[in-house]
Amino acid sequence: MSFTLPPLPYDYSALEPFVDTTTMQVHHDKHHAAYVNNVNAALQKFPELSSLGIVDLNESVGTSKVPTDIATAVRNNGGGHLNHTFFWKIMTSPSNTNGPSGELKAAIESAFGSVDEMKNKFNAAAAARFGSGWAWLVVKEDGSLVITSTPNQDNPIMKIAENPGIPVLGLDVWEHAYYLKYQNRRPEYIAAWWNVVNWEQANKNFESAKQGDLKALL
Known part of the structure; x- marks a missing residue:
């Protein structure tokens, strides 16, 4: 069985002006x-x-x-x-994004104090990742939420992960994800990304993660 490139779930221009x-x-x-x-x-x-x-x-x-x-x-x-x-x-048109809700919102507030504080910690992890990599919000095995980052194309479900878990959110901070629009201004890209987060999908990811259902993420 060969893997295939999945189509984008929206037009290339759907994330404008935040992702070009x-x-x-x-x-x-x-x-x-x-x-x-x-x-x-x-x-x-x-x-x-x-x-x-x-x-x-x-x-x-x-x-x-x-x-x-x-x-x-x-x-x-x-x-x-x-x-x-x-x-x-995990991304969608800016007109479709409205913040976390239900159990995910409650879990974020329990773990971080507020949604804004979660974003601050996530932004810091994304900005601090040296070189190329990813920032993640994951559900740990005990059901709690944690923010982590991984180098290159590693992810939290790999056995080598420092902070293993099932992703709820993930942000690509490789330069190819933002350099045409933001050049070296990674923090600006990170801040802009929240305008295109698909919180409906994040809510679904959280429900799947709590059940340990990795395959539902894709």
Whole structure:
């Protein structure tokens, strides 16, 4: 089974003016496509892994399930495929975003004091990630929320994660995600991103995460 590039769930221009059209075209059609092609190429060497879905493959990173010969390629490109598939779904048109609600809002307030304070801590994690990587809001095994970041294309479901959990939100802070519009102004991009967060999807992610249902995230 080969992985395929999923279509965006909206037009390239849907996130304007906060994420520009050209960035979305390059990010999805070039960068994400490259991760898909590269992980498929790596798995051709070990056909027995072809039955694994992208979630199971990411969960296997750092374990003996992934042969040493392709461990780095799977970590980087399998991670890139999962992370971006998740990322597209957690964004929406600015007119459709309205903040967390229900149990997710209550959990955020319990963990961080307020939604604004959660955003502040998330922004700090995203801005402080040296080089390329991601910032995440995740549900830990005990059901609590925590903010973390990962390098490169790592994610919290990998066995190598410092703060493992199931993602509710994830933000790409690789330069290719923002450089055409924001240049070196990563904090400006991070702040603008909240205008396109798909909180309806985040609420669904939280419900799935509480049940330990990783596959529902994609």
